[in-house]
Amino acid sequence: MADPVLTFTDRGIYCPSGDFFIDPWRPVDRALITHGHSDHARWGHRRYLATHQALPVIRHRLGDIDAQGIGYGEPLRIGGVTVSFHPAGHVPGSAQIAVERDGEIWVVSGDYKVEPDGLAEAFAPVRCHAFISECTFGLPVFRWRPQAQVMADITRWWAANAAEGRTSILGAYSFGKAQRLMAGWTRSAPS
Numbered sequence: 001m002a003d004p005v006l007t008f009t010d011r012g013i014y015c016p017s018g019d020f021f022i023d024p025w026r027p028v029d030r031a032l033i034t035h036g037h038s039d040h041a042r043w044g045h046r047r048y049l050a051t052h053q054a055l056p057v058i059r060h061r062l063g064d065i066d067a068q069g070i071g072y073g074e075p076l077r078i079g080g081v082t083v084s085f086h087p088a089g090h091v092p093g094s095a096q097i098a099v100e101r102d103g104e105i106w107v108v109s110g111d112y113k114v115e116p117d118g119l120a121e122a123f124a125p126v127r128c129h130a131f132i133s134e135c136t137f138g139l140p141v142f143r144w145r146p147q148a149q150v151m152a153d154i155t156r157w158w159a160a161n162a163a164e165g166r167t168s169i170l171g172a173y174s175f176g177k178a179q180r181l182m183a184g185w186t187r188s189a190p191s
């Protein structure tokens with residue numbers, strides 16, 4: 001049986017046929033990065049590859065790095081495999097990474113969200129033979145309501161505060177959540 005297209009190592013998900021890692025957590029020679037959050041884009045790799053949309057955030061956070069940008073859906077040959085990045089719907093620039101070797105396709109999801117939020121590039125399913133999925137909120141205890149309902153709740157809360165002359169303050173993570181909150185709230189807020 002042929003070696004697996006991707007394998008797990010002490011530095012992260014590794015592709016032996018392309019000699020690269022995906023979102024490695026220890027310094028490596030070549031890192032493919034799904035998105036700019038710090039638990040995926042870490043400092044210390046010799047070379048980085050990420051989407052054009054993700055790179056500004058990664059550069060802002062990591063400083064002077066050797067990084068190459070790639071467009072969504074654009075195939076790139078690395079060693080014995082072809083890689084391509086596909087929208088993950090998580091934060092702007094976020095990607096699932098597909099790795100194809102001799103017609104066999106493996107996909108690493110990175111963080112992803114299937115419901116469009118009007119901010120991140122909408123999640124695009126990728127046909128594949130193996131899917132390596134993040135599952136941060138995979139437990140059944142997490143049951144998210146539709147985003148429009150949550151935004152409507154926030155708008156009602158804000159309106160009630162405003163009517164009583166109170167200032168509303170919302171806290172959100174600096175990259176992704178804050179922009180999503182502003183974009184979603186602006187859409188649902190009364191003009």
Ligand SMILES: [Zn+2]
Nearest residue numbers: 035037090111
């Ligand atoms: Zn993330």
